[in-house]
């Protein structure tokens with residue numbers, strides 16, 4: 590399949606690539622080492638419209654398609670996977686759900702702020718005892734007539750300390766199991782919201798990840814997204830799109846590792862020739878390039894299906910599981926190609942390798958992606974024609 594990018598898609602790709610090289614690259618090693626949140630860089634990303642790429646222009650977004658969004662995430666992640674996930678969470682996990690299912694009031698009050706980057710958002714689904722098993726929500730949103738009273742703890746929340754708006758998934762009617770779950774917008778400065786310490790992570794270290802505690806948090810009923818009991822479905826649909834964002838991040842990390850490896854392999858000499866002339870290295874580069882291309886095709890296909898209004902959950906899961914495994918495998922190979930230099934921070938590839946790992950875990954582990962894919966194909970969704978052309 591050939592994806593012919595439109596002029597608009599090519600322009601945004603170029604803008605994102607230029608931004609990543611000129612704004613994200615300086616200081617990326619130090620931000621990673623010292624867990625420094627890229628405050629100024631996020632401001633600039635917001636000014637470029639990157640925080641609400643798929644949001645209707647009426648509510649401050651760029652109104653662009655998912656493919657454009659994936660292309661931008663990929664370009665940022667080639668250089669700085671932390672910046673990519675900060676953007677991805679805001680777009681896929683927060684803005685998308687409000688844009689798609691929010692009330693007019695929620696859109697006017699919150700979506701405009703989220704899509705302009707004036708407010709960051711976070712998506713609060715995971716709990717200490719509810720990660721992969723997302724229906725086991727222990728956070729309670731008690732129905733008190735005109736408001737909900739929220740109590741519980743959320744874990745591993747990306748954008749946790751910077752978000753001003755939390756999209757909280759909580760149980761209102763435990764007897765109804767997942768059908769009793771609601772999605773509720775909570776302002777971070779509401780009394781009773783307590784943000785935990787920043788996690789000291791292996792990778793994506795300049796993005797902020799925290800736990801969040803809700804202690805008797807009062808939230809008006811009008812902040813519930815969609816009808817009563819729609820929260821779990823909203824979370825699942827949101828994650829279908831989120832997985833496209835993570836797949837794009839993984840493709841970017843892998844493509845970044847490939848770029849650095851190609852450069853190094855042409856410059857570094859052993860036994861009198863560039864190491865690229867040794868078949869052992871050239872074949873590694875060939876495998877990297879091939880699998881990065883496969884991952885990108887799966888990614889673009891999932892984005893295309895979403896943009897065309899077709900079912901995309903399985904395609905997103907395929908893109909995520911494949912791209913994240915390619916990212917892990919080939920960042921490790923990139924370190925190997927760089928030898929001792931690959932093992933030190935200055936050469937970037939060890940950071941890419943650490944960043945790659947999380948793409949196999951968040952927004953659904955590789956095991957969950959395989960569960961989603963296997964359930965879908967066992968129901969008969971084995972083959973979908975993919976000979977479509979974009980543009």
Ligand code: CAA
Nearest residue numbers: 714715721722723724746747822825826902951952953957
């Ligand atoms: N779209 C719409 N509805 C869906 C759906 C989807 N993709 N997937 C499931 N549902 C619906 C089902 O139809 C069902 O509804 P009905 O009963 O009305 O038919 C309901 O949801 C329950 O579905 P299942 O019976 O399939 O539920 P399950 O308990 O077997 O779980 C699961 C399914 C796929 C394993 C799901 O729990 C899952 O995706 N788990 C992983 C969660 C995850 O990705 N967590 C990451 C957290 S986000 C994050 O990482 C934070 C961050 O900051 C980056």
